[in-house]
Amino acid sequence: MSQAILTINAGSSSIKFALFPIVEKTLGDAAVIFGQIDGIGTPVAKLAAKNKEGEKIASNDLPTANPDHQKAFDYLLSWFTGEAADWKIIAVGHRVVHGGQLFSKPVRLEGHTLEELTDFIPLAPLHQPHNLAGIYAIQSLMPDVPQVGCFDTAFHRTQPDEAQIFGLPRAFTEEGVRRYGFHGLSYEYIARVLPEHSPRAEGRVVIAHLGNGASMAAMVKRKGVATTMGFTAVDGLVMGTRVGAIDPGVLLYLMENKGMNAREITTLLYKESGLLGVSGISQDMRTLLASDKPEAQEAVNLFCYRIAREIGSMAAAAGGLDALVFTGGIGENSAEIRRRVTLLSAWLGIRLDSEANERRHIRISAPESAVDVLVIPTNEEWMIAHHTRTLLDL
Numbered sequence: 493m494s495q496a497i498l499t500i501n502a503g504s505s506s507i508k509f510a511l512f513p514i515v516e517k518t519l520g521d522a523a524v525i526f527g528q529i530d531g532i533g534t535p536v537a538k539l540a541a542k543n544k545e546g547e548k549i550a551s552n553d554l555p556t557a558n559p560d561h562q563k564a565f566d567y568l569l570s571w572f573t574g575e576a577a578d579w580k581i582i583a584v585g586h587r588v589v590h591g592g593q594l595f596s597k598p599v600r601l602e603g604h605t606l607e608e609l610t611d612f613i614p615l616a617p618l619h620q621p622h623n624l625a626g627i628y629a630i631q632s633l634m635p636d637v638p639q640v641g642c643f644d645t646a647f648h649r650t651q652p653d654e655a656q657i658f659g660l661p662r663a664f665t666e667e668g669v670r671r672y673g674f675h676g677l678s679y680e681y682i683a684r685v686l687p688e689h690s691p692r693a694e695g696r697v698v699i700a701h702l703g704n705g706a707s708m709a710a711m712v713k714r715k716g717v718a719t720t721m722g723f724t725a726v727d728g729l730v731m732g733t734r735v736g737a738i739d740p741g742v743l744l745y746l747m748e749n750k751g752m753n754a755r756e757i758t759t760l761l762y763k764e765s766g767l768l769g770v771s772g773i774s775q776d777m778r779t780l781l782a783s784d785k786p787e788a789q790e791a792v793n794l795f796c797y798r799i800a801r802e803i804g805s806m807a808a809a810a811g812g813l814d815a816l817v818f819t820g821g822i823g824e825n826s827a828e829i830r831r832r833v834t835l836l837s838a839w840l841g842i843r844l845d846s847e848a849n850e851r852r853h854i855r856i857s858a859p860e861s862a863v864d865v866l867v868i869p870t871n872e873e874w875m876i877a878h879h880t881r882t883l884l885d886l
């Protein structure tokens with residue numbers, strides 16, 4: 493029987509999973525099985541999975557309606573027992589959104605560590621409880637299998653102090669009201685593979701992770717120095733449904749003049765804003781790019797404008813710009829968004845090779861460009877599997 497590491501990324505209504513083989517202490521480059529369960533807590537939860545070749549190997553309705561995370565994991569592991577009978581899961585690695593100030597590295601999930609992670613729930617109430625639910629579910633179903641937590645915040649702990657604090661009175665900073673930053677596993681992956689693709693990898697690099705959730709990070713010598721997300725993952729760029737950076741005075745206005753409470757404001761900022769809120773049409777970039785409605789155009793323009801503004805801000809934090817990397821669903825797949833963002837950033841000496849951009853080459857900058865521009869697909873799952881193998885010395 494071959495050995496493998498299972499990676500888990502548990503969200504509010506979905507669980508993404510991937511199985512990576514380990515052969516003679518070496519982790520495979522690609523997952524042999526990957527997929528997700530969607531619709532947790534709804535009447536029709538579904539498991540979909542593919543094999544290494546990208547062929548569909550499952551599209552199953554879960555046997556119970558409105559399953560919770562425990563039931564969904566129950567189903568996932570029993571499906572694995574049949575479908576992946578050739579694979580022995582020897583460890584499980586989890587994406588954990590928040591490691592606070594405590595965790596700047598992956599950690600084995602056991603004993604008091606789990607209590608410490610529970611303490612961070614108020615810092616990430618929309619994500620952390622689901623990450624923990626996944627950890628507890630696996631613990632009860634596979635008690636002998638070691639688990640490792642990999643944090644979305646960890647990459648950013650190398651930032652200078654001033655990048656990590658708000659201009660609030662000290663007491664708030666000390667109790668943890670700080671800029672943490674997220675998407676760290678994606679940035680870590682890009683930092684790791686960048687030297688294969690650019691001779692400027694050790695220089696001043698800005699990474700734009702553009703998906704439904706979107707953020708940017710600046711790094712120098714492949715260590716984080718600044719990022720656009722802050723205390724929560726709602727800060728920074730305009731996203732699919734999240735508002736991004738907003739004047740805090742707007743929130744006071746909503747409370748005082750519109751009588752909105754915390755729950756209503758949370759829904760507004762996380763679920764009803766961003767591309768969806770501005771366009772009134774969709775959160776999906778493909779739909780907006782295909783639409784000729786002025787509201788759709790305005791949403792796309794705002795998305796690109798905010799990224800271009802932040803490229804300037806990130807370059808300032810890094811002391812200049814040697815390379816710009818696009819990743820995430822939009823960054824990897826939309827030549828049009830890359831074209832617009834780089835055009836707005838031409839003042840930095842960025843020049844695109846249009847054909848390389850259309851064909852999605854890894855290097856898409858023209859030879860005369862002052863900045864190396866690259867498109868590198870991210871792989872957060874592989875990063876989790878790598879940390880799990882390394883920490884447990886498997």
Ligand code: ADP
Pocket residue numbers: 702703704705706732775776777778779781820821822825826827
């Ligand atoms: P998540 O943050 O949920 O992981 P993804 O990284 O999967 O998000 O990115 C999803 C986004 O990528 C969606 O807005 C989708 O429209 C966009 N996207 C995917 N393919 C393309 C494409 N070819 N052109 C433009 N946008 C795309």
